[in-house]
Amino acid sequence: xxxDDKRIREFAYQIWESEGRPDGQEHRHWEMARKLAEAEALAxxxxxxxxxxxxxxxxxPATKPKAVTKPAAAAPxxxxxxxxxxxxxxSTAKKPRAPRKPAAS
Numbered sequence: 001x002x003x004d005d006k007r008i009r010e011f012a013y014q015i016w017e018s019e020g021r022p023d024g025q026e027h028r029h030w031e032m033a034r035k036l037a038e039a040e041a042l043a044x045x046x047x048x049x050x051x052x053x054x055x056x057x058x059x060x061p062a063t064k065p066k067a068v069t070k071p072a073a074a075a076p077x078x079x080x081x082x083x084x085x086x087x088x089x090x091s092t093a094k095k096p097r098a099p100r101k102p103a104a105s
Contacts, residue, residue, distance in 0.1 A: 007037045 001009075011033030012026075019025070 004037060008033045011036045
């Protein structure tokens with residue numbers, strides 16, 4: 001048995017199992033598996049990588065791409081005479097707690 005036939009058999013078995021192992025579908029499963037194996041054989045083994053080195057001009061060294069950083073968050077505007085809140089703290093005042101209900105007696 002050739003390698004292609006083994007691969008087709010594996011695909012057909014996987015298809016058969018994925019469909020709940022139905023009876024009488026061998027021919028359809030085999031055809032589906034044959035097409036999958038054929039497509040797999042025609043597909044390149046490694047997808048081509050687009051790199052700067054490939055697009056660089058001959059004789060020039062390829063440059064390493066720079067890391068992308070997020071811009072720093074804008075500092076909040078603080079009116080003159082007010083204090084700047086510490087890092088991670090909100091400048092808004094906390095809400096006052098609601099008064100407790102009197103205990104039932």
